Amino acid sequence: xxxxxGYAVQDAKTDLAPWNFERREVGPNDVQFDIQFCxxxxxxxxxxxxDWGGSIYPMVPxxxxxxxxIKVGSHVKKFKIGDFAxxxxxxxxxxxxxxxxxxxxxxxxxxxxxTYNGIEQDKKTPTYGGYSNxxxxxxxxxLHVSDKLDLAAVAPLLCAGITTYSPMKHWKIGKxxxxxxxxxxxxxxxxxxxxxxxxxxxxxxxxxxKKEADAIKLGxxxxxxxxxxxxxxxxxxxxNFILDTVSAPHDLNLxxxxxxxxxxxxxxxxxxxxxxVHAFSLIGGRKSLVGSLIGGLPExxxxxDYCAEHGIVSEIEMIHIKNIHNAYDRxxxxxxxxxxxxxxxxx
Amino acid sequence: xxxxxGYAVQDAKTDLAPWNFERREVGPNDVQFDIQFCxxxxxxxxxxxxDWGGSIYPMVPxxxxxxxxIKVGSHVKKFKIGDFAxxxxxxxxxxxxxxxxxxxxxxxxxxxxxTYNGIEQDKKTPTYGGYSNxxxxxxxxxLHVSDKLDLAAVAPLLCAGITTYSPMKHWKIGKxxxxxxxxxxxxxxxxxxxxxxxxxxxxxxxxxxKKEADAIKLGxxxxxxxxxxxxxxxxxxxxNFILDTVSAPHDLNLxxxxxxxxxxxxxxxxxxxxxxVHAFSLIGGRKSLVGSLIGGLPExxxxxDYCAEHGIVSEIEMIHIKNIHNAYDRxxxxxxxxxxxxxxxxx
Numbered sequence: 018x019x020x021x022x023g024y025a026v027q028d029a030k031t032d033l034a035p036w037n038f039e040r041r042e043v044g045p046n047d048v049q050f051d052i053q054f055c056x057x058x059x060x061x062x063x064x065x066x067x068d069w070g071g072s073i074y075p076m077v078p079x080x081x082x083x084x085x086x087i088k089v090g091s092h093v094k095k096f097k098i099g100d101f102a103x104x105x106x107x108x109x110x111x112x113x114x115x116x117x118x119x120x121x122x123x124x125x126x127x128x129x130x131x132t133y134n135g136i137e138q139d140k141k142t143p144t145y146g147g148y149s150n151x152x153x154x155x156x157x158x159x160l161h162v163s164d165k166l167d168l169a170a171v172a173p174l175l176c177a178g179i180t181t182y183s184p185m186k187h188w189k190i191g192k193x194x195x196x197x198x199x200x201x202x203x204x205x206x207x208x209x210x211x212x213x214x215x216x217x218x219x220x221x222x223x224x225x226x227k228k229e230a231d232a233i234k235l236g237x238x239x240x241x242x243x244x245x246x247x248x249x250x251x252x253x254x255x256x257n258f259i260l261d262t263v264s265a266p267h268d269l270n271l272x273x274x275x276x277x278x279x280x281x282x283x284x285x286x287x288x289x290x291x292x293x294v295h296a297f298s299l300i301g302g303r304k305s306l307v308g309s310l311i312g313g314l315p316e317x318x319x320x321x322d323y324c325a326e327h328g329i330v331s332e333i334e335m336i337h338i339k340n341i342h343n344a345y346d347r348x349x350x351x352x353x354x355x356x357x358x359x360x361x362x363x364x
Numbered sequence: 365x366x367x368x369x370g371y372a373v374q375d376a377k378t379d380l381a382p383w384n385f386e387r388r389e390v391g392p393n394d395v396q397f398d399i400q401f402c403x404x405x406x407x408x409x410x411x412x413x414x415d416w417g418g419s420i421y422p423m424v425p426x427x428x429x430x431x432x433x434i435k436v437g438s439h440v441k442k443f444k445i446g447d448f449a450x451x452x453x454x455x456x457x458x459x460x461x462x463x464x465x466x467x468x469x470x471x472x473x474x475x476x477x478x479t480y481n482g483i484e485q486d487k488k489t490p491t492y493g494g495y496s497n498x499x500x501x502x503x504x505x506x507l508h509v510s511d512k513l514d515l516a517a518v519a520p521l522l523c524a525g526i527t528t529y530s531p532m533k534h535w536k537i538g539k540x541x542x543x544x545x546x547x548x549x550x551x552x553x554x555x556x557x558x559x560x561x562x563x564x565x566x567x568x569x570x571x572x573x574k575k576e577a578d579a580i581k582l583g584x585x586x587x588x589x590x591x592x593x594x595x596x597x598x599x600x601x602x603x604n605f606i607l608d609t610v611s612a613p614h615d616l617n618l619x620x621x622x623x624x625x626x627x628x629x630x631x632x633x634x635x636x637x638x639x640x641v642h643a644f645s646l647i648g649g650r651k652s653l654v655g656s657l658i659g660g661l662p663e664x665x666x667x668x669d670y671c672a673e674h675g676i677v678s679e680i681e682m683i684h685i686k687n688i689h690n691a692y693d694r695x696x697x698x699x700x701x702x703x704x705x706x707x708x709x710x711x
Contacts, residue, residue, distance in 0.1 A: 069644075116625055124625045124649055126601065187650070254473065270638075278463055278471045284643050291617075293638040296631050297416075299655025302471055303534070306653045308646025 018042060019049070022364055023149035024338055025075040029067040033341055035364075036075060038145060040153045048095075048159045049088040050102045055147035056081025056173040056331070057357040059203065059264055060287075062345050064134045068289055073134050079147025080106045080132040081172040083162055084361075093156045101162040103321070105175035106311050108132045108144060108158045120315040148338065150364055160318050163325035170330035173203060173356040174321060176311065177331060181208040181260060182320040183312035184283045185215060192216035194257040198237070199272060201228045203331075204262035204285055206355040209235045210329050212260070220252065222259075222272075231354065235332075249275070254302075262286050269306065273298040281305045331356045337363040365389060366396070369711055370496035371685055372422040376414040380688055382711075383422060385492060387500045395442075395506045396435040397449045402494035403428025403520040403678070404704040406550065406611055407634075409692055411481045415636055420481050426494025427453045427479040428522040430515050431708075440503045448509040450668070452522035453658050455479045455491060455505045467662040469505075495685065497711055507665050510672035517677035520550060520703040521668060523658065524678060528555040528607060529667040530659035531630045532562060539563035541604040545584070546619060548575045550678075551609035551632055553702035556582045557676050559607070567599065569606075569619075578701065582679075596622070601649075609633050616653065620645040628652040678703045684710040 018039035025036035043049045061078040063069055083103040086096050096102060110117050110125035117125050130137055133146025146152075162171055181204055190196055196217040198208040205221070212219040213236035220239040221232040229240040241248045252275050259272055264286035270293075273282055280302065284292075294306060312320065324330065332355040336344050344357045365386035372383035390396045408425040410416055430450040433443050443449060457464050457472035464472050477484050480493025493499075509518055528551055537543055543564040545555040552568070559566040560583035567586040568579035576587040588595045599622050606619055611633035617640075620629055627649065631639075641653060659667065671677065679702045683691050691704040 121625065126625075278468065278473075284646055287643040287647065291640040291642045294641055294653070295638045296634040296655060299631055299653065300634065300657045301655070303656050304654065306641070306646065307651065308643060308648070309650050310647045 019151065019153065021149055021151055023077040023145060024341065024364070025077045025145070026065045028074045029072060033065070033078075033148070036077065038077070040145075040151065043088045043090050043153055045090040045092040046155050046157070047090045047153050048086055048093055048102060048156050049151060049153045050084040050086045050159070051151055052082055052147055052149055052361045053084040054169040054172045055079040055359045055361055056176065057341070057344055057348070057359060058176050059348060062348065063287075069287070073136070073143050076134050077145035077148050078133055079149070080104070081175040081177070081358075082132070082147035082152060083168050083172045083175070087151070090156075095156050095161070096159060101164055101168060103160045103162045103171065103175050104132060104147070104152060104154050104158060105160070105179060105317055106132055107314070108135070108154050109138050111138065120313040122313045123311045148341070148359065150361060158314060160314070160321055162321060165325050166328070166330050169335060169358050169360070170333050171321070171324070172358050173207070173331035173333065174324055175317070177203045177207045177356060178324065179312040179317045179320050180204055180285050180309070181262070182211050182323070183316055184260065184285065184309035185211050186316065187309065188258060188281055188283065190215055190217055190258050194218070195220065195255060197222050197252070197256045197259040197275065199259055199261040200263040200286070201225070201232055201355070202262060202351065202353065203356045206235055206332055208260045208262060209237050213237070214327055214329060220256070225351065256280055258283065260285065264288055266290050269293070270295050270298040273304055273306070276302065276304050278302045279304070281307060284308045333358045335360050339363070366498065366500065368496055368498055370424040370492060371688065371711070372424045372492070373412045375421045376419060380412070380425075380495070383424065385424070387492075387498065390435045390437050390500055392437040392439040393502050393504070394437045394500050395433055395440055395449060395503050396498060396500045397431040397433045397506070398498055399429055399494055399496055399708045400431040401516040401519045402426040402706045402708055403523065404688070404691055404695070404706060405523050406695060409695065410634075416634070420483070420490050423481050424492035424495050425480055426496070427451070428519040428524070429479070429494035429499060430509055430519045430522070434498070437503075442503050442508070443506060448511055448515060450507045450509045450518065450522050451479060451494070451499060451501050451505060452507070452526060452664055453479055454661070455482070455501050456485050458485065467660040469660045470658045495688070495706065497708060505661060507661070507668055509668060512672050513675070513677050516682060516705050516707070517680050518668070518671070519705050520554070520678035520680065521671055522664070524550045524554045524703060525671065526659040526664045526667050527551055527632050527656070528609070529558050529670070530663055531607065531632065531656035532558050533663065534656065535605065535628055535630065537562055537564050537605050541565070542567065542602060544569050544599070544603045544606040544622065546606055546608040547610040547633070548572075548579055548702070549609060549698065549700065550703045553582055553679055555607045555609060556584050560584070561674055561676060567603070572698065603627055605630065607632065611635055613637050616640070617642050617645040620651055620653070623649065623651050625649045626651070628654060631655045680705045682707050686710070
């Protein structure tokens with residue numbers, strides 16, 4: 018077994034603290050990499066606190082993981098020592114169901130293995146995430162990361178990036194479309210970058226007027242303050258797509274009214290309470306309310322390659338691991354521009 | 365003005381009763397027809413009772429109207445005296461917005477004129493529906509009805525028919541698809557007929573085991589009792605589409621779990637309270653919750669022609685106008701197979 022340092026939460030009430038644990042040995046198809054950076058996702062906080070239920074403790078969070086390969090198994094073909102590598106939200110899946118066969122491992126019908134707070138396909142071994150110095154992952158779930166980009170700023174692409182890239186590709190958002198991005202946080206700022214790169218006219222919808230300058234700097238064409246009734250009215254029936262990154266409760270009926278006929282409202286955030294949706298909000302204008310979850314392995318690699326080609330990375334603020342609680346407090350207040358990334362050398 | 369007999373409700377608290385009123389004179393582009401049959405739609409009941417708000421009294425309900433043309437204006441080209449004709453939920457729209465231009469008059473951006481409980485495009489004249497002996501409609505909003513079909517059984521096609529036909533065409537439901545029809549009432553039984561005609565494998569989901577024989581007779585391939593947990597479990601992750609015709613409150617999360625990855629849940633009923641939808645119900649499996657509203661004029665004519673070609677009509681129970689309240693009582697109890705149609709000769 019591989020002795021490993023990490024930051025873990027021991028139960029739903031304790032805080033993250035240093036923890037020594039062991040990783041599995043590098044098997045024939047495994048890649049071990051030295052974790053250099055790990056992004057801090059809002060879902061880390063939800064899972065630490067067991068907001069969604071079913072959390073497994075002790076828990077080492079983190080699923081926006083990048084680093085350098087330090088060991089490869091004898092059968093590994095895709096990686097060699099010294100390569101930059103990344104792992105996102107999945108470290109395994111059944112590989113046999115129709116979704117896995119199609120590269121939609123995020124929808125594995127037998128349940129994918131989450132990078133942390135998950136269970137391996139042996140149905141008993143817990144998984145530990147990226148707030149750690151090293152990780153061992155089957156090569157099929159390790160992604161190539163370009164050396165052309167700032168490695169730390171690549172980390173958030175593994176979750177925030179693919180979560181916004183995938184639905185835009187699936188619903189073919191691009192030229193000629195008016196896209197609203199609801200919420201300018203970790204996901205939202207990536208959605209703006211992709212929306213602009215794909216050729217859409219991008220409007221940021223935000224409760225915070227202070228974010229307008231940033232939105233424009235990120236490439237957005239317009240900015241609308243959502244609690245200004247007049248501003249909202251000016252975009253009624255305006256958008257082909259809304260990409261909704263908000264994980265706090267919010268009134269979807271209001272946003273559905275901003276869609277054109279046949280418009281699509283895409284949810285990628287997970288509020289703690291159900292949405293309340295009036296049938297008339299969908300029926301009037303034949304609108305769609307849809308969900309999307311991260312992306313499969315082939316699409317995640319495609320996204321990383323696209324980002325390398327187009328120079329797209331996340332806007333980040335680097336933190337010391339010991340400041341993780343302060344980072345969470347700031348995330349809750351929305352005080353992050355736009356993703357915290359832990360420098361794992363500080364562990 | 366044309367003296368007209370009808371059945372009207374005078375305010376939200378009174379019952380339907382005989383009422384004499386006047387229709388507009390037949391203008392150059394108008395068609396007047398003798399109403400022979402009018403279907404009874406669940407929405408008649410909602411609007412009489414002002415369940416959705418904004419009802420206009422006195423109200424003559426009815427938007428599944430068929431009869432024979434008795435007068436045409438000097439410029440009318442599409443109809444001649446003696447033709448069978450029908451009118452559905454719309455009698456006018458702005459005709460100039462992008463949706464009207466595309467034949468999506470049901471999504472008229474300036475507001476279509478509902479056949480009853482609506483306001484003409486002059487923004488002041490109320491409209492009166494089909495519980496009446498005659499009606500005058502602009503020829504663009506009058507539909508040709510085949511003389512090959514039972515005229516009384518055609519009436520419900522004008523609302524129940526197009527409401528189910530349109531989303532099936534829009535989402536291209538057909539061969540190779542597993543379609544669930546939720547609720548076997550006026551809309552549901554038409555959805556089964558169209559689903560089967562389009563080549564889908566059709567399963568009826570119903571709370572009422574008594575409806576199984578009818579479902580199979582209508583052409584459904586399978587029947588699942590929705591309050592039998594075991595039966596429901598057997599169809600988890602099973603359907604490409606659910607066509608949801610239920611207008612009573614129901615748990616969408618349960619039904620979303622019956623969809624395959626990328627499945628689509630289509631709402632055509634309007635429950636009085638909002639749906640409660642967990643984000644995870646959509647995100648897990650990239651599912652869509654969508655709405656659809658009747659159909660535009662070109663598609664409604666296409667549907668009527670399709671029905672004439674394929675011998676599709678509604679299953680009806682003919683009633684005398686004086687029994688309309690009894691019919692409503694039975695509709696509320698779900699005791700209708702599958703659409704009441706008023707013989708307007710009884711007026």
